[in-house]
Amino acid sequence: MTSSDMDYLTIALPKGKLFAPSAEMLAKVGCTAEDLSENSRKLVITNEKEKLHFIITKTADLPTYIEYGAADIGIIGKDVLLEEEKDLYELLDLRFGLCRMMVAVPEALKREKLSDYAHMRVATKYPRIAESFFHSMGIQMEFIKLNGSIELAPMVGLAEIIVDLVETGRTLKANNLLEVATIQPVTARFIANRVSFKLKFDRINRITEELRTLLEGVVIP
Numbered sequence: 080m081t082s083s084d085m086d087y088l089t090i091a092l093p094k095g096k097l098f099a100p101s102a103e104m105l106a107k108v109g110c111t112a113e114d115l116s117e118n119s120r121k122l123v124i125t126n127e128k129e130k131l132h133f134i135i136t137k138t139a140d141l142p143t144y145i146e147y148g149a150a151d152i153g154i155i156g157k158d159v160l161l162e163e164e165k166d167l168y169e170l171l172d173l174r175f176g177l178c179r180m181m182v183a184v185p186e187a188l189k190r191e192k193l194s195d196y197a198h199m200r201v202a203t204k205y206p207r208i209a210e211s212f213f214h215s216m217g218i219q220m221e222f223i224k225l226n227g228s229i230e231l232a233p234m235v236g237l238a239e240i241i242v243d244l245v246e247t248g249r250t251l252k253a254n255n256l257l258e259v260a261t262i263q264p265v266t267a268r269f270i271a272n273r274v275s276f277k278l279k280f281d282r283i284n285r286i287t288e289e290l291r292t293l294l295e296g297v298v299i300p
């Protein structure tokens with residue numbers, strides 16, 4: 080199975096928070112498979128009738144599958160696209176998976192201005208986004224890459240500051256952290272491999288337009 084098989088369209092879906100809403104939205108435009116489940120031990124799931132393959136990947140790896148053409152189209156958060164900087168097409172903002180990338184500090188460390196945190200350590204799963212944000216503000220920082228539970232870092236002295244996603248704010252509150260700057264809002268995006276978009280244009284364009292129609296009137300809360 081490869082995406083170079085012109086008869087099939089290969090769709091990449093991420094494990095985790097975005098899997099269910101992504102699968103649900105694609106199903107509404109006819110892209111689904113009987114046994115499509117995040118917990119499937121099968122990593123390639125096929126719908127022979129519709130000539131569709133689904134692959135389920137780790138969130139951070141998904142843009143790589145798309146860039147190399149191992150999948151034709153997929154859904155992934157804008158955060159991952161900004162961090163991974165892959166060469167691909169971003170076709171639509173799907174308006175779900177809303178959260179925001181932000182900077183937070185322990186309440187006890189709150190300073191007046193962002194530049195007052197200069198030269199401190201920033202823990203994050205998103206070093207590129209964090210670096211580019213502080214660079215754009217002309218503030219020099221040290222960055223420490225972690226893979227999760229970022230809020231733990233300031234509590235144990237690994238870093239003073241964090242750059243992470245926040246949705247309800249519950250995690251920040253539970254760990255006595257304060258948001259001191261918003262970097263940008265994040266939603267799920269519909270993406271495509273550049274070559275696939277040309278070679279399988281009719282199919283990909285039809286799905287894009289159907290998704291666009293589905294999104295009409297949907298406002299980001």
Ligand SMILES: Nc1ncnc2c1ncn2[C@@H]1O[C@H](COP(=O)(O)OP(=O)(O)OP(=O)(O)O)[C@@H](O)[C@H]1O
Pocket residue numbers: 094095096097137138139155156157158159176177178226227244245246247265266267
């Ligand atoms: N509250 C939130 N926290 C984190 N990500 C969110 C949130 N709401 C929506 N998202 C979106 O969901 C994606 C992350 O999903 P999830 O945390 O399941 O994946 P992950 O990064 O693979 O996590 P893990 O490494 O813990 O498996 C993000 O890339 C983001 O676009």
Ligand SMILES: O=P(O)(O)OC[C@H]1O[C@H](OP(=O)(O)OP(=O)(O)O)[C@H](O)[C@@H]1O
Pocket residue numbers: 226227228229230243244245246247248249250251
């Ligand atoms: O504002 P909230 O609604 O509390 O959501 C934000 C939290 O959710 C995410 O973590 P996740 O649960 O994905 O775990 P992780 O820290 O291991 O990535 C994110 O990294 C925050 O920690």
